[in-house]
Amino acid sequence: MKVCKLFFFFSIISNGLFCQQNLKENFTPLKSVGVLPEIFTQNVRNIIKTEITELNKGKENDKALKTIYLTEANYEIEKIIKSGNTLINDEITKYLNKLKDVVLSNDAALKNKLNIFTLKSTVVNAYSYDKGFIFFDVGLIAQAETEAQLAYILCHEISHYTKHHNIQGYVKNKKLEKEVYEGKNESDVLIEKCQYSKEHESEADLEGFKLFETTNYNYTQAQKAFDVLQYAHLPFELTEFKKTFLETENLKFPVGYFLKDVSSIRNNADDDDTKSTHPNTAKRKVAISELIKARSNAGRVDNATSETEFKYIRDLARFESCRLYLKNRDYPNALYAAYILREKYPDNQFLAEVISKCLYAITMYKKGDLRYGSDSYMDEGILSYTKVESFPQQIYHLIEKMPENEWAVVALNYTYRAHKKFPADSLLNNLSDSLFKVMSRTPWGIVDFVRFSKKADTIKVVKDTIVPKSKTELIANLQKENSFKNYDTAYYKDAFVDLFMNDKEFTKKFPTAGPTSSQSSGFSDYRPRSYTSAKSMKKGTRFKEMEKVSKVITLEPFYVIIDKNENELTNFEADEKQEILINTINSCASKQNFELVTLDPGLLTSSDVDKMNDYSVINDWMYERFDAHENTYGAVPIFSIDEIKKITSKYGTTHILKTGIGFIKGKKKYTVFYAAIYDLRTNKMVYLKQEVFRGKPNKDLINAKVYQMFYELKNG
Amino acid sequence: MKYFKVYIILILCSGKLYSQLGPGYMGKRVTAGYGFYFSPAIVGSNASEASIIGRGNATGGDIAFNSMHEGFLEFAFKKRASVGFSFKYYKTTYDNAAEAYVTSYANGYTNSQQKSPAGFSQITGFNYALYFKIFNKRYVAPWGRYFLFGPTINSFKCSYDPSSMKVEFGDVYNSNTGTYSSVTVNDFGPQDQFFLRGDLLLGWGRSRIFGNRVTLDYGINVQVISLSFTLWDAVSENANIFDGTQITNLNYFERTSKRRVREVNRVNVFVKVGLLLF
Numbered sequence: 001m002k003v004c005k006l007f008f009f010f011s012i013i014s015n016g017l018f019c020q021q022n023l024k025e026n027f028t029p030l031k032s033v034g035v036l037p038e039i040f041t042q043n044v045r046n047i048i049k050t051e052i053t054e055l056n057k058g059k060e061n062d063k064a065l066k067t068i069y070l071t072e073a074n075y076e077i078e079k080i081i082k083s084g085n086t087l088i089n090d091e092i093t094k095y096l097n098k099l100k101d102v103v104l105s106n107d108a109a110l111k112n113k114l115n116i117f118t119l120k121s122t123v124v125n126a127y128s129y130d131k132g133f134i135f136f137d138v139g140l141i142a143q144a145e146t147e148a149q150l151a152y153i154l155c156h157e158i159s160h161y162t163k164h165h166n167i168q169g170y171v172k173n174k175k176l177e178k179e180v181y182e183g184k185n186e187s188d189v190l191i192e193k194c195q196y197s198k199e200h201e202s203e204a205d206l207e208g209f210k211l212f213e214t215t216n217y218n219y220t221q222a223q224k225a226f227d228v229l230q231y232a233h234l235p236f237e238l239t240e241f242k243k244t245f246l247e248t249e250n251l252k253f254p255v256g257y258f259l260k261d262v263s264s265i266r267n268n269a270d271d272d273d274t275k276s277t278h279p280n281t282a283k284r285k286v287a288i289s290e291l292i293k294a295r296s297n298a299g300r301v302d303n304a305t306s307e308t309e310f311k312y313i314r315d316l317a318r319f320e321s322c323r324l325y326l327k328n329r330d331y332p333n334a335l336y337a338a339y340i341l342r343e344k345y346p347d348n349q350f351l352a353e354v355i356s357k358c359l360y361a362i363t364m365y366k367k368g369d370l371r372y373g374s375d376s377y378m379d380e381g382i383l384s385y386t387k388v389e390s391f392p393q394q395i396y397h398l399i400e401k402m403p404e405n406e407w408a409v410v411a412l413n414y415t416y417r418a419h420k421k422f423p424a425d426s427l428l429n430n431l432s433d434s435l436f437k438v439m440s441r442t443p444w445g446i447v448d449f450v451r452f453s454k455k456a457d458t459i460k461v462v463k464d465t466i467v468p469k470s471k472t473e474l475i476a477n478l479q480k481e482n483s484f485k486n487y488d489t490a491y492y493k494d495a496f497v498d499l500f501m502n503d504k505e506f507t508k509k510f511p512t513a514g515p516t517s518s519q520s521s522g523f524s525d526y527r528p529r530s531y532t533s534a535k536s537m538k539k540g541t542r543f544k545e546m547e548k549v550s551k552v553i554t555l556e557p558f559y560v561i562i563d564k565n566e567n568e569l570t571n572f573e574a575d576e577k578q579e580i581l582i583n584t585i586n587s588c589a590s591k592q593n594f595e596l597v598t599l600d601p602g603l604l605t606s607s608d609v610d611k612m613n614d615y616s617v618i619n620d621w622m623y624e625r626f627d628a629h630e631n632t633y634g635a636v637p638i639f640s641i642d643e644i645k646k647i648t649s650k651y652g653t654t655h656i657l658k659t660g661i662g663f664i665k666g667k668k669k670y671t672v673f674y675a676a677i678y679d680l681r682t683n684k685m686v687y688l689k690q691e692v693f694r695g696k697p698n699k700d701l702i703n704a705k706v707y708q709m710f711y712e713l714k715n716g
Numbered sequence: 717m718k719y720f721k722v723y724i725i726l727i728l729c730s731g732k733l734y735s736q737l738g739p740g741y742m743g744k745r746v747t748a749g750y751g752f753y754f755s756p757a758i759v760g761s762n763a764s765e766a767s768i769i770g771r772g773n774a775t776g777g778d779i780a781f782n783s784m785h786e787g788f789l790e791f792a793f794k795k796r797a798s799v800g801f802s803f804k805y806y807k808t809t810y811d812n813a814a815e816a817y818v819t820s821y822a823n824g825y826t827n828s829q830q831k832s833p834a835g836f837s838q839i840t841g842f843n844y845a846l847y848f849k850i851f852n853k854r855y856v857a858p859w860g861r862y863f864l865f866g867p868t869i870n871s872f873k874c875s876y877d878p879s880s881m882k883v884e885f886g887d888v889y890n891s892n893t894g895t896y897s898s899v900t901v902n903d904f905g906p907q908d909q910f911f912l913r914g915d916l917l918l919g920w921g922r923s924r925i926f927g928n929r930v931t932l933d934y935g936i937n938v939q940v941i942s943l944s945f946t947l948w949d950a951v952s953e954n955a956n957i958f959d960g961t962q963i964t965n966l967n968y969f970e971r972t973s974k975r976r977v978r979e980v981n982r983v984n985v986f987v988k989v990g991l992l993l994f
Binding site (some may be wrong): 592 | 739741742743797854855856859860924925926928
């Protein structure tokens, strides 16, 4: 038994020591591990009721406003916690908690009150709530230069918590908003609100510094942390984007595709902050520098734990950022981030995948097969290079200047070689197969790329046999030669020469001629299934060509109440109705022997961390899915998720159900019933119901619609 | 009746053959229940011998309603369609407001007068309807807003009590005695007379369901032919306006009861309560 205990002990220790990812080879997207904290399993209504009871016991001012605050803040925290974007016990979160231990080594009581989580977001930010929840975005960790900078930001957030800025800000804002109704100028109120927020931020800067002072971190890093925030709109590192990155021996880009000089970075440190919630960086830095002046930095360090660990954690965040950029369909940033990381990790498989995906996606974008949705983070499409600063501008310039078919060549060239480098990587294989299909949609076939040897001969013949006799004859001859040269010496035509000569697989897969009559979307290998016409989709009803479905993964059903005279009870009411809706869904499904796999973050137990991760994957899938319109082939490519196969085989279904009720209260009442089924294999919506009814969402309405939905799914 | 059965079977079969069976409400497709129909008894008098406009268009009427009771059975055979059979029963009266051209042969003289008979005639009606409910888009039979249509057969029995329903001729001269006396005519044909008429039922309603079992159905329905006769009934109370044929005591029931039955069936508001059986 002792031996057994020792074995377990060592295995736990070893897990702690050796669970780091080998980033030189690959990267696995971040996942939550261990036991879910209480906040994940508690009923938010009970928490709110308890807190309101506690509030009412005291003799505080503005109880009514504070009651509303407690309700709203708790629901907001619940929304974040259960969004699927919150990481628990992963390496980054553990590291942040380690920083908490360092920063609060003298205050165990405060340490226990705080819960730090990492959020899967590229935003460069951190924020705290009065309940002691502090959230760090992955984007912020990716940008930090030292551990001390993160520690100072943590101190700043802790100060917001200890000073109760959140609730004070809420009460103040509500009072100011009331003044607008009483006739005060709206702009003046906004300025006043911002001023109050800025006072809180300045206070948190100074109080945070006091806490920071108790540690052994370098004071100057507190000041530098503001630089990180100031340049948050730029990538986490700035390195020249070299022309050679996508070039090979036989593929050399024309000089015109690259800018001679990239634009300079604008210094916005002293921008007008009148209508900003935070003081401008210059002011914040000055305030901190005043404090630093009087203090000695001797013996203080940039990293209190270890520099290696900080850099490893930061790299994890940077790798995760690549995936998150893909999720946001921000391909230029994903490409640039992967480019930076590739300098350090040239043989990383994940980076090869990210770059291939970006090139493929940019090709699709250029070809018009990938269109951003109106609610997308990039709803206006990829930015013009003129709006981008510094080195990343080269990527935007290249995207703008290089024609779509040449992108197909570049993407195939990179992806196929990556596939050869990582032959066991099925994703790269599928991507390159899809790109062969994209090539079949270009005007070029195999013959256009194997003229290398012929070209030289032909030109030689021309030169040898024709001797110009007159000026006009000479001009005609030169024009002929030039046009031939222009065509045959197009830089991309030699791209695959070595592959045609040495790689039978490549030659076999390469399309023999130009575009075929039955054009392929180029997605079919990446998402292995044929596509039906997008015209079969009819809004407001189910799809006519729908296959029968008898099992679905159901995500948290929503119940939204929109009320113009919204009060604090709306959330409660919606919450209660949501529970009824969940019961209805379960009972209607069971009556028809319809199998439901519930992935609902609202119904998790502490041991359901795997379900939480699966929910997170599907949530990311949904996010990316909705970020783009279906193309003419009825498909939407998904790039950030590679674990869908695992999930579909784990749960035995490829379909996910998103359903819910919206109730619009007003003079006239409306109820909206929404249900959509997506096929995770094809990324296609296979069923949609979006129906509006006059009146309240009565029980018979919900029962009838939910039952009908399952009936239609089951019977096709 | 045979044809009627065949018709129902064909309807049910076509539902099965040519369309997918609908989901029903929570899987339940058959509803049975009771319905109550009512409409204002403006003229004519209801079962309680009351009408809103008083007898003979006189003032001093009451707030009065015609009412009908219904038993129904419905089957949802498609997602948005159901077929139903209903049997309605009602009792009403006719205030004999129409004047009859009555002839008496008394004392060797023939006396003719145009007069409204006294008393009330009794009408008992039975309506049989086969109807289809087509539910609005988004709804699922038997729940939701719908439009209904179908043929209906209105059968009714008219009866009268000769002791109260009569026409009296006052001051009829008797040449034998040289005196004047009154003569009573109470022959309006057989005391029980049966009539059968067809009509087309149209309706609009909404069905709610409580506790997944009880249905509450409310709406309005009309009988198209009866409705189209509204103007006709208004102008031809005493005589056919086209050929001028008078109502006589012998065709009095035939002419007046039909009109009364049309009034009862013309437009009705209904409330039905049913049970979702299976």
